[in-house]
Amino acid sequence: MNTTDALLAYVLRLGDTALVTGQRMIERVTGEPELEEELANANFALDYVGQARLFYAYAGELEGEGRGEDDFAYLRDSQAFRNLLIAEQPNGHFGDCIVRQFLFESFYVLQLEALAACGDRRLADIAARGVKEIRYHLRHATQWLVRLGDGTEESHRRVAGSLERYWRYTAEFFDGDDVDDVMRDAFGGPDLASLEPRWRETVAGGLREAMLSVPEDEAAQTGSRRGLHTEHLGYLVAEMQHLHRAHPGARW
Amino acid sequence: MSKNGWPLYEVFIRTKSGLSHRHAGSVHAADDQMALDAARDTYTRRMEGVSLWVVRSDRIVASDPAENSAFFEPAEDKIYRHPTFYEIPDGVENL
Numbered sequence: 001m002n003t004t005d006a007l008l009a010y011v012l013r014l015g016d017t018a019l020v021t022g023q024r025m026i027e028r029v030t031g032e033p034e035l036e037e038e039l040a041n042a043n044f045a046l047d048y049v050g051q052a053r054l055f056y057a058y059a060g061e062l063e064g065e066g067r068g069e070d071d072f073a074y075l076r077d078s079q080a081f082r083n084l085l086i087a088e089q090p091n092g093h094f095g096d097c098i099v100r101q102f103l104f105e106s107f108y109v110l111q112l113e114a115l116a117a118c119g120d121r122r123l124a125d126i127a128a129r130g131v132k133e134i135r136y137h138l139r140h141a142t143q144w145l146v147r148l149g150d151g152t153e154e155s156h157r158r159v160a161g162s163l164e165r166y167w168r169y170t171a172e173f174f175d176g177d178d179v180d181d182v183m184r185d186a187f188g189g190p191d192l193a194s195l196e197p198r199w200r201e202t203v204a205g206g207l208r209e210a211m212l213s214v215p216e217d218e219a220a221q222t223g224s225r226r227g228l229h230t231e232h233l234g235y236l237v238a239e240m241q242h243l244h245r246a247h248p249g250a251r252w
Numbered sequence: 253m254s255k256n257g258w259p260l261y262e263v264f265i266r267t268k269s270g271l272s273h274r275h276a277g278s279v280h281a282a283d284d285q286m287a288l289d290a291a292r293d294t295y296t297r298r299m300e301g302v303s304l305w306v307v308r309s310d311r312i313v314a315s316d317p318a319e320n321s322a323f324f325e326p327a328e329d330k331i332y333r334h335p336t337f338y339e340i341p342d343g344v345e346n347l
Contacts, residue, residue: 034258036279036290043293136292143285 006182007120008062009082010189012072013179013225015055016083019073020233021104022048023240028091040140044101047133054126074244078229078237085224086169088233092162095155098144099162105138106202107173107195114190118183142206149210160212171220173199179225259308261287263295266303273305281306 025045032038056069086104091097112134115127148155174196176184183189204214223229243250258280264273276295281287287306296304315323331337 034280036281036286036294039297040289040293043297140289143289147282147286 001178001182003182003186004062006179007123007187008059009179010183011055011059011062011123013082013084015052015059015072016081017087017108018048018055019052019240020081020083020087020236022046022052023236024087024089024091025097028097033094044137044140047130047137051126051130051133054129058122058126070244074241078234079227081229081233081237082224082227083233084169085172085221085230086166088230088236089166089169090232092165093158095148095159096162096165098141098148099159100166101137102141102145102206103166103170103203105134105141106206107170107199109134109138110195110198110202111190114195117188118190119186119188123187142209145206145212146210149207149212156211159210163207163212163215167215167217168219168221171217172222172224175222175225177225258282259310261291261306262309262312263287263291264305264307265291265295265301266305267300268302273303276300278309279306 022045025041025048029042029045030038032041052073053069056072059072060066060068084104086100089100109131112127112131116124116131118124118127145159148159150156174192176192180190180192184191200214207214221230259282260278261281262278263276265276266273276291279287279290279294281290284306287308288304291304291306295301327333
């Protein structure tokens with residue numbers, strides 16, 4: 001695989017994960033338990049959509065075929081999306097969202113930090129900007145994880161269930177393929193093998209503080225790099241794209 | 253937990269270095285860290301601040317409006333407490 005193709009594929013993966021994560025958070029708008037959480041969630045959702053736009057705009061330039069942000073977001077079928085599986089998982093209850101974001105963002109911060117130092121200047125700039133946002137998201141999610149895990153008997157039981165629910169989607173963070181290899185070798189991008197122990201350390205620390213146990217690694221589900229998604233992505237993409245497809249080029 | 257169970261916090265924002273913190277509003281939160289995050293998410297979305305303080309509203313000691321006459325009115329006729337009351341003597345350069 002040549003380096004430009006690998007870079008394009010990698011940037012699209014980042015864009016897809018950011019967009020799908022943002023879309024899941026947008027689904028919760030008006031549904032948060034407190035006004036203050038409502039604002040936080042909406043801010044976070046827009047941070048992700050903003051990151052997706054930067055990734056897609058760059059992908060369009062790398063591809064050089066005239067496609068832009070909207071083409072990638074709204075005019076590709078769900079089979080073409082390469083977002084991480086954890087991003088497309090349904091929201092569930094508040095604790096589910098906190099655990100999902102905690103697990104993913106613990107990884108995403110490390111990934112963006114590594115990318116901020118990579119050899120592709122444009123991607124490094126996008127990552128450096130994004131990591132500031134995600135560090136705050138992670139702080140927010142971690143605090144809630146501790147409040148819920150070390151809270152009441154019910155809140156503990158429920159986030160322990162959330163952890164069981166999402167853990168199986170974390171293995172694919174580190175299940176790299178040839179695209180990841182090219183990013184590491186040709187661009188000085190993230191070395192997944194060295195990121196994994198750091199991720200485990202971060203997660204174990206958060207879980208310990210939240211009085212939760214690190215789950216067993218069994219029945220991992222992977223495949224997003226090859227376009228193998230869970231059943232949930234199709235519904236998310238259909239809802240997200242409906243307006244644009246019904247009214248192509250519609251503007252406010 | 254219902255919002256009624258969460259204490260109120262007052263939010264103070266310093267808009268730029270050198271200025272003092274000013275009261276911006278309030279948030280409900282279950283603990284201090286949540287209050288700080290909620291203040292950040294609610295009141296500094298448009299680059300309003302470089303520093304945030306939050307303090308539980310019930311920790312603020314406030315003057316009693318019923319005592320305003322005793323508290324504030326005695327200052328009304330003390331015009332000599334204002335620097336403008338004094339004439340600057342000729343020849344004084346720094347006062």
